[in-house]
Amino acid sequence: MWRNGLLPEALSLGFVVFAFVGLAAAYLVCDRGWRGQARSVEQSATETLARTWAALLASRGDADQAPGELLGECVRGVPYLRRVQWTAPDGSIAFEWPRPLALVVGLAERPASGTSATGPAPLVATAAVSAPGGANLGLLTVEREMPAADGRTFLLITWGAAAGFVLFAFAVFHQRLRRHLRPAAAIEHSLTSYAAGIEKELLTLTLSDSLGAAARGWNQLIEQLAAMQREQETGRAGDATGNVLARFENAVFRRVLDRLPFGVLCITPEQRVSYANGAAATLLGRSLNEMVHRPVSMAIHNPAVQQGIAGVQAGSGSGMSVDQSTGQGDQETTLRFRVLPAPAPPAGGDAVVTVEDISQLRESQRARDNFLYHVTHELRTPLTNIHAYAETLTQPGFDDEQTRKECYNVLISETRRLSRLVEDILSISQLEVGTARLDVGEVELARLVRQMVQDSLGTADEKKIDLTLSLPPKLPKIKGDKQRLSVLLNNLIGNAVKYTPENGKVHVSVELEGQRILISVRDTGIGIAPEAQPHVFEKFYRAADDAVQMLPGTGLGLALAREVARLHGGDILLESERGKGSTFTVELPNSAAAAAEVPER
Amino acid sequence: MSRILVAEDDPHILRLISMWLQREGHVVFEARNGLAARDLVRAEPVDILVSDINMPGMDGLALIESVIGEGCVRRGVIVLTNRWDHAEIRDRLADWGVTVLPKPFSPSRLSEVVESLAAGRPTTARMAPPPVSERGAC
Structure with a gap:
């Protein structure tokens, strides 16, 4: 199974192992090469030494000084010298260094020879000692130890530098890898915590880089998952009753609630939204993810409603209703919040909040009030005339013929006006409502x-x-x-x-x-x-x-x-x-x- | 005998109020809208103003605020209105001590209020003294 979270570590480890194996191989190859080369140099030095001393012996063969003494002087102070032996043509040993008697002392002087058994093979060179006349004076054997590896220090430094560089490169590489794969790691972490029940929700990613698309996909996935979870919770509630019918009913109720034209929210005693339907999301202008499992204050900003919820949950009231208007004029929207208790035994304390858009209701109430205002205003004018002129007719000061006639005329015309008005109002109401029939x-x-x-x-x-x-x-x-x-x-x-x-x-x-x-x-x-x-x-x-x-x-x-x-x-x-x-x-x-x-x- | 201005857009009501007030012996001026009424009262101050509220041009409230502010009405103002919000009108004109009669009104009641204002008796409303500095406007 592909596990995103371990990818950076695995890649980094692979990189480091690969680099070190490469370095070690390089070191071995270099070391081997160097050792081979050093040996051949030392070997030729040994051979040169043997030839030189052989020539020296040959040239001084007739001198007063014994050849053994001459050689003894020559070998003194020569580094890494292990053994010098001059074998005469008859097979006898003419000279040997170190002298067999001084061997113990020599050993003590040259502790390096003690390790010869485990160290590299000694360098051996032989040279024939020939007198100027061509007479064979025997064979000179020179044996030297392979010198200690001084040159390897350089190789070690080089190797160390290379290893250091590799580690630095690794650090940089690892950093970059982590940065690029962090969302993957975050997703891994989120999934693991979620699966283990440590986190109640999955992480929402916000990325603007190349992984933005992946983040969007991921976020969609959580949305679907959250919906499935809600579905499941309803099912679980059904399980609790141990009743198949109840589970079925829950699913049905849920679907019904989801499709209601007004908003429904369930609030837990911890003041969190445990359920919200689509209409609630639309009316409150938030997505379900922004509300469900979050504090109620994220969904409903109205303090009165929040107080109402707290009150209902505390058992102090059978519910309340709050209207909230936003916007001005034609843009005005009025939401009516109703808070109802929804006791769930034994602990109880859930609250249900319904949200309705009553803007249209308000508008029609306003239109009705306006209509009534105009109707009463229009009715009062003829009524005022009828009332006033009728009273005038009863007064003693207005009993001349002309005044009485004037009063009667006004009474008749105003009564006609009143009845026409009433008819018009009735007609238009009927026509508008659609109850009028032609x-x-x-x-x-x-x-x-x-x-x-x-x-x-x-x-x-x-x-x-x-x-x-x-x-x-x-x-x-x-x-x-x-x-x-x-x-x-x-x-x-x-x-x-x-x-x-x-x-x-x-x-x-x-x-x-x-x-x-x-x-x-x-x-x-x-x-x-x-x-x-x-x-x-x-x-x-x-x-x-x-x-x-x-x-x-x-x-x-x-x-x-x-x-x-x-x-x-x-x-x-x-x-x-x-x-x-x-x-x-x-x-x-x-x-x-x-x-x-x-x-x- | 008082000089009374009646501002009313309905001709029948205007005629009726004139008839009643003339019968009591007052001098009545008639105006069919607020602007005409203001011009009349500015030309010659009156004792009492009887005014409707809903009138074309200048409405009754603006007329009353204008002419009382200018000190062109000496004894009192009576408002006749069929508007629902008499309380609001009464509040708005409270400073000026205006009597409000809702329509439909009784002409005899109107007559009583006019007589008490003309006689200087305290009515339900009292006339506030006009600011001295503005008296000269009439």
Whole structure:
């Protein structure tokens, strides 16, 4: 099995052994070579010595001095000399050094000779002693010891230096190897500790070097392993009950929890997260690895929630709920944390935290409050008038005919306004919620549009507005809700007349365009500012323009008109230029043309 | 007899308040929005201001803060509003001692408050003396 952790050591050891074996071999080879060479040098020196002394003996053969004495003088002080022997031609020994009698003394003088048995073989050279006349005077044998190995010091120094260099190179090499293989070693270590149960989690690597890719792979592996571990823990919990069914249920519950649309976290009494589902990770903006098996403060930053968890675990409370908002305006997100006790006998003390995104709920509550605010505001105006004018009629000071008539007129018009308002609010609510049902029948569009224009003629005349209508010669009957379509037309024509100053023009036209019927209401009124145009179809929206604010209105008419158009499968388009006028165009599908193309069965 | 300015954008309510106050013998000035009201009161100070809050142009709160600050209203201010937040309005105008009547209101109740202000009797609200330095604005 490949064990990453030992790789640097093995490689380093191999390197060192290899280097030392090489060095030792080199040393042996060198030593051998050197020894061979030294021997031959010494041998030739010995031979030279023998020849020289032989020549000396031959030349002094006739001298007064005995040849033995001459030789005795010569050999004195010559290093490493072991034995000198002159053998006469008749075989007798003419001279021998050291003298046999002085052998014991000589031994004492030359302790090196005592080791000759174990040391290298002695160097032996022989030379014939020949008189100048050619007479044979015998044979001279010189025996020398091989000198002590002085030259080896140099070799040893060289070898030592080489070994030192090898060790240094090894140190550098080892260092580099370790650095490159450290992640591998770290992984090895992490795995070993994890397997032995010393560490609860595997090491997460953070590397930017060439091993970064390996680190990523490794990290992915731990993520998968952590998931498997969690899976296993659930299984283990099942084991504890010793019940196969419980294990099965645990796995099912786990899958259910993992897929819940809101976050669930389990907190141990040690304030650590023991479980978190995917929704919790998404809502809290952290990965599961960043939360599971870590302190709860890493997952939830809200101190109130942390206190709640501690409280629930201490048994002081049946749970609590905390809302936490982040961001501003449209970016605002509100999370609702609920802390619940989850006692697990016998020690108990787990807590469950659920996390929900209630931003949409908040938003719809706000919209509802806003709607109610506008509705009550709009209702109060006619109510105030009705209340005040009715009270006026009961007062003694206002009993003249003209005042009474004025009061009655206001009461009638305001009551009408109130009921229209209530109807509008009801309609728009129904249309928006989708509970409204169109009362679909055949509608003679030409007649309907003509009637709506006629209804507005009175108001137009008061303002001297030129209200005109153009209809195509033949307009088909369409399928639709006559009542609601009349509300739509009335709102558009009514607005045009209302927001057009005196002596202006309002033109209503109907056109057939293929599959569509276009009803346009064009006015020369005050127009709508570009920034207000996207909002005019919103409920209760009224442009922040004095010219608009001075005129009565609820801001419901256009919202209602567009809902009606859309329910009929059409829409309303707006073109407007401030100060020049507006054109509202209602697009309705030509149901007659559609019916003609698809014949009824 | 007092000089009273009524600032109200709804024509029916404006007409009704005028009728009631004229019957009591007061001189009534009418304004359909805040800016018109401020111009009127700056031209000639009044004794009492009756004002709506939601009005086009300048709203009632801005009008009241402006004209009281300038010392153009001598005896008192009555606010008529159908806004939900009367308490907030009352708090905001507390320094000026303003009477708030929520809509729908009773014209006879309004009449009572006007009479007590005109007579200088303490009402639910008291008029703060305008800063001397700003009196000259009217």
